[in-house]
Amino acid sequence: MTSQASTFAVSVSSAPSPLRRRRTFPVVRAQLEPSDKSVEIMRKFSEQYARKSGTFFCSDKGVTAVVIKGLADHKDSLGAPLCPCRHYDDKAAEAAQGFWNCPCVPMRERKECHCMLFLTPDNDFAGDEQTITLDEIKESTANM
């Protein structure tokens, strides 16, 4: 994990390379919308993991919704729910490595989610819910 972090620090890659390495899928993905199936999978995962870890969604569910869609988007494009709140030189390599696949190592070890999907109750941004409906997700991310 430490080595992983340092990998990020020294990663050198030109702009286009990560895109080139990105796995390509036969279907042209809409640039902005992850598949309903993946959104549902990540929605359920998020609810379950919040309960399991004793964490709560952000009081602004819009944040939760965007992150869930981001995870779904990565699941579609990379095959793994890579954290959408980080910048990667090579997303495919990161997804394969796994450190930042949700739930990421910092979350599993220390309940740290800088994406604000899973917030401990003492966090000022934490709400009191561990559920989010598909409608809530759609509503709060409409027009993105």
Add this chain to the structure above:
Amino acid sequence: MASSTSLSLTSSSHLHIPTFSSSPSRLNPLPSFPFHSRITHKPLHLQTPLLLYPKIRSLRQEIRATPVNKDLWEKSILKSETPVLVEFYANWCGPCKMVHRVIDEIATEYAGRLKCFVLNTDADMQIAEEYGIKAVPVVVLFKNGKKCDAVVGTMPKEFYVTAIERMLKS
């Protein structure tokens, strides 16, 4: 709060300030996120009364953070005579949307004294890598073309304001 949500000032390399051009947050007429932080327990709406009074707010010209990219970087950021703020964001970063809202407010409130930009790290990987962007959002302050401060993560508005004031006075 010691969690990764809390962000600290970093001194990592230079960053830019990205702003969201299509921030969904703008769809929400009111700031729905609670911005009370440990630093101050004053809720956001008390800090920014303008938001509560749309009529008053409309009297002032609303300025939003402008998208910036690699091609505009030198001219807009490095050669700007006015201090610059750049928020780096990613497409599906939920907390970035919260920070966009704050940066848009700051863009209006500091009009003429500070130029606010947003940079999409998904679209502009070169700049993101040049400035060592890892976790987003990251808000970076530039003065005379030099990065002078960076705030990583999602912070309450006054945290950004404090950093800006510090830069403007320096």
